[in-house]
Amino acid sequence: MVEDDASDAELIKHALRKDGLLFTVERVETSEDYLQALDQEPPDVILSDYALPTFDGYTALTLAQKMHPEVPFIFVTGTMGEEVAIETLKNGATDYVLKIRLARLAPAVHRALRETRERADRKRAVEQLRQSHEQLRALSVYLQHVREEERMRISRAVHDELGQALTGLKIDLSWLSGRLPRQLNALITKAREMSSHIDETIQTVRRISTELRPGILDHLGLVAAIEWQANEFQTRTGIECKVAHALNHTIMDENLNTVFFRIFQETLTNIIRHANASRVETDLYEEEGRLILEVRDNGRGITREQISNIKSIGLLGMRERAALLGGDVKISGTPKKGTKVTVSIPDAATPRANKRHHENSYSRRSRSGTTWFEANSRR
């Protein structure tokens, strides 16, 4: 309570007590005492006179706003013109009560306390919501990561182990059929059939492995993988798909590769499904420490609503992937002219030294055995 008149203070306390409020009061008259009181423990409510001999209510309000904006502040004053009252309310005062109408004080305090409580509850709820958003986002990032790891692991296992085993079978079969006597025609034919069956199975293994995660991405790098994917797309859909890149080194960073490649795939899928385009242009270049992928189609053009639609999960996924590495995705469309998707990710965070590290870690994980040998044919 900021009040210079002790008897007024008693009247105020009396008014509150009469209404059944239980409370303790600290009365201050000077700005030093006021500041000290605020500094200790914030009160539940501040009651303040407006005109004081050494201090004024307006300053008290400003200080309270600065130090404890959540504490309700009620002016209890002898006189207060309507304009001044409105001005103080604008500046953050909760209410004002004239000393000649102290019966209004207790309800005003009650209301102020209730509103403060509700505000705190709301704030807590918002905070909880934010936290659970954050958790969901972390979960989705984690799931995406796990999924990619899983794909990579299965892709390699299938490719290296099944591929290797099938190749071994085929080589042995060929050895065997080479030693079959000529006149056993039926057996030789059978062996040939088996051999082409093995070839088909190897093709299937290759297809599955490539669909999960293409080896070209990890062995030959991002540029090669993008070029290859564009070529596949063109062959499969008949939509012309050109790639230009202005990079003089291969990008071998596993995370960068994953993000760019998956976004590229999603963009191409969208083009097949929605764009009705006849031509796709892709640019890959570096600009001010960022790696940038730009994909333009000449289709019907994505609309503003489609871009911002919360149901556009595919686009959201692209943005989330890029955000994971501190990058972003810009999407724009012009009706009947086409759609442009630009992915930009800082590549400063991923020095090229990663390459060595990556290739090592790949090989450590691989269980392909050893199929390396040299032949010397000096006769």
Place this chain on the structure above:
Amino acid sequence: MVRHGLKQILADEFKKAVFGEARNAQEALARIWKEAWDVVVLDITMPGRSGLEVLREIRKSSPKLPVLVLSMHPENQFAVRVLKRGASGYMTKESAPEELVGAIKKVLAGGRYVSTFLAEKLASYLATDTQKPPQELLSDREFQVLRLIASGKIVSEIAKELSLSVKTISTYRTRILEKMGMKNNAELMHYAIQHQLA
């Protein structure tokens, strides 16, 4: 298992050949540097460093030594790019029973090996490409840069106009010259004027 089978295939054909085996990149490089081999057959997936890194090392230390890359990886993803990195041939492992002997002979003679299928594809690709005027090989962005160069603009002006960095434009320029088979801006300008591109 596979390595043994492959050796068998070669031993049947090259009766007097000496074979050395290496289980990983380190071992392979050590043997290649110390001993005199006529040809290397190299896998991509190995423990330790990747076969492609081994290929790079071999190209540095023994530029003439033929290297045939033999791998499980699909031909359409790998063959051309591995050849570009200096291999003499690329073969998928399951083709080895039919093709390995021929391929070894070919690269030993200084030739290059790709499968018949890929060779045909490359040939038809080249055929369609050479019929086109060279500027058709350029992407839209490259073509845009070409026209700006042809109009007499310097790299920094072009960079400003397209709001890209000078370095990026320079790289585009290099690629354009490469694709068009030209040496400098003057040739580009000449071409552009002749074909009314500028």
